[in-house]
Amino acid sequence: MRRRLLVWLLSSVLLGGFAAAAIVFYQARMQSTEFFDYQLRQLALTLRDRDYSVRELAQALRGQQDLDFVIQVWGPDGRLLYGSHPEIEVPAPEGTGFSDAVTASGNWRVFAIWHRGLTIQVAQHKLAREALALGAALRTLLPFVLVLPLLGFLIWRLVGREVRFLETTARAVAKRSPESLEPISDEAVPDEIRPLVASLNDLLARLGAALSQQRQFIADAAHELRTPLTALRLQLQLAQRARDDDERQKALATLGEGITRATHVVEQLLAMARQDPAAQSAEHKPVDLSGVVAEVVEAERPVAQQKGLNLALDSRPMADITGDRVALRAMVENLIDNAIRYTPSGSVSVRTYVEGTQAVLEVEDTGPGIPAAERERVFDRFYRGADAAAGGSGLGLSIVRRIAERHGGQVELAEGAGGQGLLARVRIPLSPS
Numbered sequence: 099m100r101r102r103l104l105v106w107l108l109s110s111v112l113l114g115g116f117a118a119a120a121i122v123f124y125q126a127r128m129q130s131t132e133f134f135d136y137q138l139r140q141l142a143l144t145l146r147d148r149d150y151s152v153r154e155l156a157q158a159l160r161g162q163q164d165l166d167f168v169i170q171v172w173g174p175d176g177r178l179l180y181g182s183h184p185e186i187e188v189p190a191p192e193g194t195g196f197s198d199a200v201t202a203s204g205n206w207r208v209f210a211i212w213h214r215g216l217t218i219q220v221a222q223h224k225l226a227r228e229a230l231a232l233g234a235a236l237r238t239l240l241p242f243v244l245v246l247p248l249l250g251f252l253i254w255r256l257v258g259r260e261v262r263f264l265e266t267t268a269r270a271v272a273k274r275s276p277e278s279l280e281p282i283s284d285e286a287v288p289d290e291i292r293p294l295v296a297s298l299n300d301l302l303a304r305l306g307a308a309l310s311q312q313r314q315f316i317a318d319a320a321h322e323l324r325t326p327l328t329a330l331r332l333q334l335q336l337a338q339r340a341r342d343d344d345e346r347q348k349a350l351a352t353l354g355e356g357i358t359r360a361t362h363v364v365e366q367l368l369a370m371a372r373q374d375p376a377a378q379s380a381e382h383k384p385v386d387l388s389g390v391v392a393e394v395v396e397a398e399r400p401v402a403q404q405k406g407l408n409l410a411l412d413s414r415p416m417a418d419i420t421g422d423r424v425a426l427r428a429m430v431e432n433l434i435d436n437a438i439r440y441t442p443s444g445s446v447s448v449r450t451y452v453e454g455t456q457a458v459l460e461v462e463d464t465g466p467g468i469p470a471a472e473r474e475r476v477f478d479r480f481y482r483g484a485d486a487a488a489g490g491s492g493l494g495l496s497i498v499r500r501i502a503e504r505h506g507g508q509v510e511l512a513e514g515a516g517g518q519g520l521l522a523r524v525r526i527p528l529s530p531s
Contacts (some may be wrong), residue, residue: 104258111249119242126238131229134222135196138209141167142220145213166226168206172217179216188221198224205344253454264291279306294494299459330356358393382505384418384529385426388450394430395448409438418451420529421505429501432494433461433522441465441519456507464519473511496524502526 171180172190188199191210197219199206207227210219266284281299335354340346395411401407419426437446451458467501468476477499499509507526515520 103261104254108195108250111253112246115242115246119239123235126235127231130234131227134227134230135207135209138167138196138207138220138222141169142209142211142218145169145218145220145414146196166222168221169220170221172219174215188219188459191217225354237283267295268439278407279303279309309348382420382422385421385423387419387426387459387497387526388413388416390423390427391430391448391450392457394427394434398431398434401435402446405438405441406443407438407441409434410445410447411451412447414451416450416457417528418458419505419526421526425501427503429498429524430459432498433459433524436494437461437463437465437520444519452528455528459524459526460521462514462519462521464514467513467518467520468511476511477509498522498524 167181167182168186168188169182170178170190171190173179176190178190186203187201188206188208189201191197192209194210194212194217197208197210199208203223205224206221207224208219208221210217213216265362270282279302281302282295330353333349333356337346337349337353340349392411392413395409399409434448436447441463442465446464447460447462449460449462476495478496495509502509502524505526507524510523510525512521512523513519
């Protein structure tokens with residue numbers, strides 16, 4: 099940016115300076131020419147205003163051989179009565195006023211007037227005029243010769259001073275470690291750069307928050323995995339120390355349940371990682387939400403029947419939504435799995451319908467429900483209420499909310515019908531088409 103600014107500013111100043119110098123030079127030459135014509139005329143008028151005889155005129159101009167002007171006096175008969183430079187021949191004028199004469203000695207500028215029958219002619223060589231005009235014009239260019247380098251130096255200094263902040267900021271950011279996410283100081287920052295600094299600071303703040311969440315997620319995941327892994331080790335030791343087959347089979351069954359719980363936690367962690375904003379790369383396409391729900395219900399029906407639960411589906415036709423089918427299936431699986439997991443007996447009802455411009459998914463169970471004070475906290479990762487049944491990971495509802503928000507939707511929890519159980523409702527906008 100500094101190089102471009104310097105190139106454009108300096109080139110603009112130079113071009114403007116040269117253009118102005120050319121105009122001034124031309125005007126100075128034109129004014130000099132007009133001034134020399136004025137001199138010719140005034141000199142001729144001065145000679146006319148005096149009552150000289152030819153002899154007196156010759157005596158008055160005697161010793162003026164170094165004059166740049168040639169003065170001639172012609173009689174009424176066209177005879178040359180006087181010439182200040184006899185060696186220079188300038189032809190007699192054909193009339194009064196200004197004219198140009200061409201002689202063997204060069205080109206002349208001539209002014210002639212009449213006076214009492216005499217013709218007074220004053221001539222000046224054009225080379226002398228051009229030399230004087232050129233000298234006067236060149237003298238007018240002297241300020242440009244001095245000012246243009248000074249302007250170039252000032253522009254170079256000012257541009258370097260104004261962009262120095264960007265260079266120092268870039269060096270300061272380059273020296274930072276990944277953990278150094280403090281805001282960039284905006285002291286003495288130009289107003290034009292202040293939005294950029296504010297955007298960088300906002301980006302650093304969001305990056306710091308994301309890294310903090312990531313570290314917290316890793317710490318929580320490690321904590322959640324430590325407990326089932328410790329239990330697995332103890333159950334393995336019990337199986338190894340079993341004294342008979344029945345005790346060994348019992349220990350192995352407990353070990354299998356522990357492996358199932360650990361596997362569930364790992365799967366939930368992977369599902370949570372897939373919903374991280376940095377990992378969202380799947381293309382959104384039209385998805386039949388009611389079809390996805392029907393598939394999940396049929397897949398979960400054997401699990402519900404094994405617990406003695408009635409898993410019912412009320413699905414009404416609806417338009418497609420735009421989203422990631424894999425993520426939406428994971429959302430539905432978590433809702434139904436949670437309902438089956440935390441419902442000891444009774445039923446789980448799944449409904450899909452359209453309300454306005456939104457597709458609505460409801461999963462209602464007859465379990466213990468969630469107290470109103472905890473319904474917002476259960477969306478936090480790894481949070482499990484005090485009355486929650488064993489075997490959960492505390493990630494299901496967090497995954498559900500993240501997927502819904504990723505699709506422009508929202509999740510809400512309420513009491514089930516008759517004040518019993520839990521009703522989870524998800525709203526997602528339908529496709530614009």
